[in-house]
Amino acid sequence: MKVRVELGANSYEISIGENIFDAAADFIAAKNFTKVLLVTDENVGALYADKIAGFDVVKIPAGETSKNLREAENLYTRAIESRLDRKSAIVALGGGVVGDLAGFVAATYLRGINFVQVPTTLLAQVDSSVGGKTAVNHKLGKNLIGAFYQPRAVFIDIATLKTLPERELKAGLAEVVKYGVISDENFFSFLEENVDKILSRNAEVMAQIVRRSCEIKAEVVSLDEKENGLRRILNFGHTIAHAVEEETGYEKYNHGEAVAIGMLGAAFISEKIGAVSHAAVERLENLIARLCLQSYCEGVSVDKLYAALFRDKKTVGGKINWVVMKKIGAVEVTSDVPENIVREALKKIAR
Numbered sequence: 001m002k003v004r005v006e007l008g009a010n011s012y013e014i015s016i017g018e019n020i021f022d023a024a025a026d027f028i029a030a031k032n033f034t035k036v037l038l039v040t041d042e043n044v045g046a047l048y049a050d051k052i053a054g055f056d057v058v059k060i061p062a063g064e065t066s067k068n069l070r071e072a073e074n075l076y077t078r079a080i081e082s083r084l085d086r087k088s089a090i091v092a093l094g095g096g097v098v099g100d101l102a103g104f105v106a107a108t109y110l111r112g113i114n115f116v117q118v119p120t121t122l123l124a125q126v127d128s129s130v131g132g133k134t135a136v137n138h139k140l141g142k143n144l145i146g147a148f149y150q151p152r153a154v155f156i157d158i159a160t161l162k163t164l165p166e167r168e169l170k171a172g173l174a175e176v177v178k179y180g181v182i183s184d185e186n187f188f189s190f191l192e193e194n195v196d197k198i199l200s201r202n203a204e205v206m207a208q209i210v211r212r213s214c215e216i217k218a219e220v221v222s223l224d225e226k227e228n229g230l231r232r233i234l235n236f237g238h239t240i241a242h243a244v245e246e247e248t249g250y251e252k253y254n255h256g257e258a259v260a261i262g263m264l265g266a267a268f269i270s271e272k273i274g275a276v277s278h279a280a281v282e283r284l285e286n287l288i289a290r291l292c293l294q295s296y297c298e299g300v301s302v303d304k305l306y307a308a309l310f311r312d313k314k315t316v317g318g319k320i321n322w323v324v325m326k327k328i329g330a331v332e333v334t335s336d337v338p339e340n341i342v343r344e345a346l347k348k349i350a351r
Contacts, residue, residue, distance in 0.1 A: 001207070003214045005130065006222040007150060014130060014154040014214050016207065021051035024118050024155035028052070028091065031152070033114060035088040037079055039102040041066070044094040044120050047163060052093060052118065056082050060098065064250040067097045067137050069145065075105045089114035089152070095121035095168070096128035096255060100143075103134030107149035117151045120160040122172025122206075123256050126179070126213035129154050131221040131234075137250065141311040142242045148226050156214075158207050171256025173198065173291050174237075176209055178263060179216045181284060182233045185329030187212050188287070195290045232333050236323040237263030240349065243308035247300040257294035264288065264295055265345040270324040272341045273334075280328050295349070302346045309342070 003014040015023055028036060036055040041062040049057050058078045060066045090113060092102035099117055106115035119129035135146025180188030197205040224231040241262030244253055267284050270276040288295060309320055319335040326332055
């Protein structure tokens with residue numbers, strides 16, 4: 001199955017299916033790129049690098065701590081040593097860290113070269129590989145150094161989910177739940193009705209989840225590529241999530257775990273300011289619990305989390321743009337949230 005991201009000259013297709021590494025390799029070969037550098041991490045490379053063979057391969061250490069300027073410089077060096085030119089390509093094979101880092105390097109090396117995404121985690125498949133956001137972290141904040149840079153194509157092999165560690169699967173499910181909250185109550189209901197099949201990785205259900213998530217993100221990105229308005233809704237739960245990640249050193253909680261925590265905080269804020277009913281918030285809380293997703297963070301203070309919120313890239317003029325629930329399937333953006341309500345929300349999710 002295919003999902004198209006409509007962006008004029010920068011449009012591309014997301015190909016979704018089982019065992020489609022060959023399709024990715026065929027696409028790369030057909031484009032006649034002068035050189036190809038395949039970027040992966042140590043874990044994914046051992047499993048899948050030989051599925052897209054014949055190219056220079058560079059492996060980065062696995063984990064969020066690799067998403068930094070130091071690793072980016074290492075990739076620039078490798079690109080120069082491999083003599084990549086403007087008709088060359090960088091292929092990202094792995095999760096969100098690999099995709100974000102490789103995409104940032106592709107966007108900035110020689111002012112931009114071809115880029116192809118082959119995401120292997122659920123989180124990357126439904127979120128970070130689609131939409132063109134590339135970035136590295138700074139010690140003072142997450143994703144503060146980056147660029148909007150669309151890939152030439154995305155190839156999603158559902159079969160990779162079979163080897164995905166349980167923790168990584170659940171991390172991706174947090175982003176999946178988000179799509180139901182922000183855009184599609186029917187999809188949210190589908191998730192509620194299929195919890196057991198989701199947790200057992202039923203291939204048909206997982207394919208439907210990935211497809212619908214990509215469709216929702218493609219629709220939003222096609223209307224607002226560079227987050228001037230509508231695309232902000234994709235950040236539901238992410239403002240608190242980024243603060244949680246930062247204050248725990250990007251090591252204690254992965255991105256999806258932080259997003260699950262952040263969505264609960266955002267839902268609490270939404271109810272307290274009168275934007276959404278308690279019943280809708282309960283539905284979200286119940287689904288997060290049934291999917292066994294993270295619901296709180298440990299070892300961080302409310303004061304430090306609150307301070308970290310203002311280092312988020314969505315903060316403008318000292319005001320945080322909060323994405324709040326209106327109902328299941330609809331959200332809105334507001335910067336008018338009192339400090340005491342934000343602090344109450346942080347107390348709910350911090351231990």
